[in-house]
Amino acid sequence: MSAPIRVVICDDQALIRTGLATIVDAQPDLEVVGECGDGQTGVDLARELRPDVVVMDIRMPVLDGLEATRLLAGAGVAHPVKVLVVTTFNLDEYVYEALRAGASGFLLKDAPPDRLLHGIRTVAMGAALLDPDVTRRLVGRYAARIRPAEGTARDIPLTPRETEVLRLIADGLSNSEIAAALVISPETVKTFVSRILTKLDLRDRVQAVVFAYRHGLVT
Template identity: 85%
Template sequence: MSAPVRVLVCDDQALIRTGFATIIDAQPDLEVVGECGDGRTAVGLARSLSPDMVVMDVRMPVLDGIEATRLLAGPGVGDPVKVLVVTTFNLDEYVYEALRAGASGFLLKDAPPAQLLHGIRTVAGGAALLAPEVTRQLVGRYAARIRPAPGTADDVALAPRELEVLNLIANGLSNNEIAATLVLSPETVKTYVSRILTKLGLRDRVQAVVYAYRNGLVT
């Protein structure tokens, strides 16, 4: 058997932190290696314990989750740590900044345990995860702030079909949902997603979502 995924849990509310740790530790393929209640401690523990990923709250004392994420997974970090942000949200103004800071996933605290565990496994496996309600609400509430003024978008060297796929990613659709929408096979969609990330120099689907919003490519 492969070694369990090593998880660091960071949340300033002890009850929530303990609840997350209990749920995670009950899984044979997951292991909680540390807990803390602020972003500064999370950064220190991540560097000393070398977890596979961090489950990170946003609003915390000393150093918030956004800055902690930037220090652990942001641009220029030599050995980035995967971060799954789990927070009270609806709609938290910090979501977009957390994604820009390098988070590989974003879930709401009211998500069922199975969704939390799925998110941890997804992010730890190198993929990205965004709760669909996160991406859908980003358009409605933050489109004006996220989109640049006309004529300022980056040049996009994507084919029409790639732009279609990127738009659907930004609207929160999974590969299977994109395949059904465009009448393509999931394997073909996976190829398109990989090609889009490569062309744009992006790390994962989360960065693709941010890119699409920043450049006014979401319809």
């Protein structure tokens, strides 16, 4: 058996923190290696324990979850840690800022336990966890903020087909939806997505969406 996915849980409400830890620790492939109640301690724990995933709340004392995420997973971090933001606040601004900070996923605390567990596993594997409808809403509302003010990059090292797949990712389509739109198999879509992320040096689908908007591939 492979080693369990190591998780740190960071939430300032002890009852919620204990509940999340109980759900996670009950899974044979997951292990809670640390818990804390503020963002600064979360950063310190993650840097010390090197977990596979940090489950991060947003509103916390000392250091909020957005800044903690930026310190752990943001641009320029030498050894980034994967962060799954789990919060009670269903606000577009929070989602957008969490993703800009480097989070690999975003869930609400009222999501069922199986969705939380799926989210941790998904993020640990290097994929992004963001509902396509949320993606569509976010890029529609914040496209002007994502896209640079001056010009667009033309020399993108993608084939026409890969560019087409990237555009569909930016439109918020899932792999199965892309497969249906292009009349190809979901496995082929996965291959295209992997190539796109590798060629553009992107971490996940969330960064791919931002890249597409920054370079004028979608409007």
